[in-house]
Amino acid sequence: MAYLELKNIYKTYGTGDNATEVLSDINLSIEEGEFVAIVGFTGSGKTTLVNLINGLLEPTKGEVIFKGKPVVGTSHERGVIFQNYSLLPWLTVEQNVLMAVKEAFPKREKAVYKRKAAHYIDMVGLTPAINKLPKELSGGMRQRVAVARALSMKPDMIIMDEPLGALDALTRGTLQDQILNIWGKDKRTALLITNDVDEGIYMADRIIPLRPGPNATLGPEFKIDIERPRDKTLMNDNPNYKKTRNAIIEYLMDIGAERKAQASEEIILPDLAPKDFVNQFK
Amino acid sequence: MKQSVTLGKVTKFIGLGSFMGLFSGKLEKDDYKALLRKVIVPIASVLLFLGLWHLGAKALYNVEAEFRIEKALNEQGQAAADEMAACIASGDITCQPNTLPSPAQVWASFQSLLNDHALISADKAAFAEKTAALNEKRVAEGKDPIVYTGRPSFVDQIFRSLKTVFAGFFLALLIAVPLGIFIGLSPSLKSAFNWFIQIFKPVSPVVWYLLVFMIVKTLLIDSSEDSSFTISFISVGLCSMWATLVNTSMGVSTVDNDYINVAKVLKLGNFQKVFKVVLPSSLPLIFTGLKITLSVAWMVLIAIELLAQSPGLGLFVWEEFQNGANDSNAKIIVAMFVIGIIGFLLDRLMLAIQNWVSFEKTDAI
Numbered sequence: 149m150a151y152l153e154l155k156n157i158y159k160t161y162g163t164g165d166n167a168t169e170v171l172s173d174i175n176l177s178i179e180e181g182e183f184v185a186i187v188g189f190t191g192s193g194k195t196t197l198v199n200l201i202n203g204l205l206e207p208t209k210g211e212v213i214f215k216g217k218p219v220v221g222t223s224h225e226r227g228v229i230f231q232n233y234s235l236l237p238w239l240t241v242e243q244n245v246l247m248a249v250k251e252a253f254p255k256r257e258k259a260v261y262k263r264k265a266a267h268y269i270d271m272v273g274l275t276p277a278i279n280k281l282p283k284e285l286s287g288g289m290r291q292r293v294a295v296a297r298a299l300s301m302k303p304d305m306i307i308m309d310e311p312l313g314a315l316d317a318l319t320r321g322t323l324q325d326q327i328l329n330i331w332g333k334d335k336r337t338a339l340l341i342t343n344d345v346d347e348g349i350y351m352a353d354r355i356i357p358l359r360p361g362p363n364a365t366l367g368p369e370f371k372i373d374i375e376r377p378r379d380k381t382l383m384n385d386n387p388n389y390k391k392t393r394n395a396i397i398e399y400l401m402d403i404g405a406e407r408k409a410q411a412s413e414e415i416i417l418p419d420l421a422p423k424d425f426v427n428q429f430k
Numbered sequence: 431m432k433q434s435v436t437l438g439k440v441t442k443f444i445g446l447g448s449f450m451g452l453f454s455g456k457l458e459k460d461d462y463k464a465l466l467r468k469v470i471v472p473i474a475s476v477l478l479f480l481g482l483w484h485l486g487a488k489a490l491y492n493v494e495a496e497f498r499i500e501k502a503l504n505e506q507g508q509a510a511a512d513e514m515a516a517c518i519a520s521g522d523i524t525c526q527p528n529t530l531p532s533p534a535q536v537w538a539s540f541q542s543l544l545n546d547h548a549l550i551s552a553d554k555a556a557f558a559e560k561t562a563a564l565n566e567k568r569v570a571e572g573k574d575p576i577v578y579t580g581r582p583s584f585v586d587q588i589f590r591s592l593k594t595v596f597a598g599f600f601l602a603l604l605i606a607v608p609l610g611i612f613i614g615l616s617p618s619l620k621s622a623f624n625w626f627i628q629i630f631k632p633v634s635p636v637v638w639y640l641l642v643f644m645i646v647k648t649l650l651i652d653s654s655e656d657s658s659f660t661i662s663f664i665s666v667g668l669c670s671m672w673a674t675l676v677n678t679s680m681g682v683s684t685v686d687n688d689y690i691n692v693a694k695v696l697k698l699g700n701f702q703k704v705f706k707v708v709l710p711s712s713l714p715l716i717f718t719g720l721k722i723t724l725s726v727a728w729m730v731l732i733a734i735e736l737l738a739q740s741p742g743l744g745l746f747v748w749e750e751f752q753n754g755a756n757d758s759n760a761k762i763i764v765a766m767f768v769i770g771i772i773g774f775l776l777d778r779l780m781l782a783i784q785n786w787v788s789f790e791k792t793d794a795i
Contacts, residue, residue, distance in 0.1 A: 204691055204695070221694075228695045230691065236689060236692065236710070281789070
């Protein structure tokens with residue numbers, strides 16, 4: 149049985165005439181220990197999908213089933229790394245992580261919490277910045293704190309919503325490796341939402357494109373048959389990589405073109421011309 | 431060097447910024463610019479202000495003096511007019527024109543108020559010494575000790591006013607912050623209180639005073655104690671709490687959605703959510719409200735003390751006005767400056783506390 153299963157999910161915002169269906173008929177199943185990436189254009193409903201899985205939102209129709217039980221509200225079993233870090237700016241790095249540790253493991257001694265927090269901060273290499281406030285950190289460092297915070301709750305599954313979207317290419321690369329490293333250690337189930345096809349191919353076992361919203365739905369999946377650990381430079385010459393990459397990009401481009409074609413058909417400009425104003429005032 | 435550090439802290443507190451460069455002797459070009467802008471320009475503007483004030487006061491003095499001489503001439507003839515002119519020129523206090531005092535007169539009044547304070551303090555000390563033995567005996571017998579009932583000095587009045595304003599401020603804080611948090615958290619409470627806030631916010635301090643007077647008078651009907659302090663601090667509190675109430679509820683209800691999501695994902699309980707996420711993130715707005723509250727409290731205090739006959743700067747101003755003595759006007763101006771300067775310092779104090787407790791550093795305006 150699948151670890152996480154999405155069954156016929158529909159999500160509509162608003163009611164009545166103002167209703168917009170953002171997601172329609174989403175079906176997805178993820179096995180335990182799998183790393184799945186969902187790739188989509190901006191505005192295609194990726195964040196909505198993530199929030200449905202982590203429990204911040206409820207689907208209008210359909211069911212999210214996690215470990216055999218329907219998802220109701222958030223849970224410590226599903227750690228979330230948000231797109232914009234979402235660190236609390238008045239807490240230091242340690243305090244931000246401590247807050248999560250304390251919630252996930254209630255009624256322990258203070259020293260235990262401190263040790264746990266220190267462990268996860270060390271894991272993302274931020275021990276020197278442990279007493280700094282988020283605003284004193286660079287974007288990459290902040291995202292690493294967010295990673296440490298999510299991991300410190302020992303979730304069964306990690307959900308990442310464009311975690312590296314706001315970072316520069318170099319930092320991105322390092323952080324991808326770091327996340328893969330951590331994932332590789334205890335093979336937790338992971339779901340990565342991204343708009344970067346290369347990132348998906350580099351990190352995931354499977355890539356599923358999300359067709360752009362409204363009425364976004366998942367496209368056909370692409371399996372990535374490249375052995376781990378993957379090497380970025382070697383991967384470029386891997387025929388498998390090239391093939392998958394081209395296939396995915398082609399697919400996404402096709403949807404894009406399709407959308408465009410539809411859009412140009414839909415918008416018909418009214419046949420209007422300005423009145424003869426000048427002569428009117430003469 | 432140590433002195434210069436303290437001095438730097440002081441200049442920073444009053445909003446002039448710190449001139450470490452100035453005090454350590456290392457002057458760069460930028461420091462000269464800063465010196466010009468932050469020290470020379472303010473000093474020049476103060477001097478200009480004093481000059482204009484002096485000239486204005488002199489003009490008003492002349493108008494008043496001429497009017498008196500004219501009046502004497504019309505009513506009593508040339509001899510009386512000459513006598514009046516001579517009297518005014520001699521500086522005799524019995525016939526001085528009563529108008530806007532000049533800066534020098536105000537300064538002299540300030541000095542005399544300080545002297546007065548020294549005299550009264552000495553008097554008080556002497557009284558305490560004289561009655562020490564007797565009071566001990568009275569207390570032992572179970573009677574009330576004899577207290578000093580002489581008039582308060584100007585400095586005493588300042589401290590009385592500060593006491594009233596802080597009592598009122600803390601009352602406002604105790605009511606407005608918790609209430610604001612509840613209103614901000616619950617939309618139904620918000621709609622329940624909204625009309626209430628909108629209607630009572632613009633009510634004038636005088637009306638608040640009368641309302642509080644009606645209630646407190648009845649509540650303390652059996653008490654022989656002077657209720658003026660109670661009435662004035664409650665009025666000050668009620669008058670000034672609205673800014674904090676509105677700001678707190680706004681801060682609490684507009685917490686960044688990201689932080690709320692974090693709280694949800696971490697599964698914080700309601701109590702934890704309020705204290706660990708909602709309150710810290712709304713602290714800057716709460717403090718903005720408190721800052722406004724304190725300055726409003728100080729501003730309305732004067733009017734309320736005046737009405738309540740509660741000792742303090744407001745009463746001082748009123749009494750001096752009623753008094754009509756030769757230096758009364760100058761004393762009123764002294765009180766005006768003292769009120770202004772204390773208000774400014776209170777504002778800075780709040781700013782310092784705000785920067786100390788909240789994560790967003792705010793610059794002085």
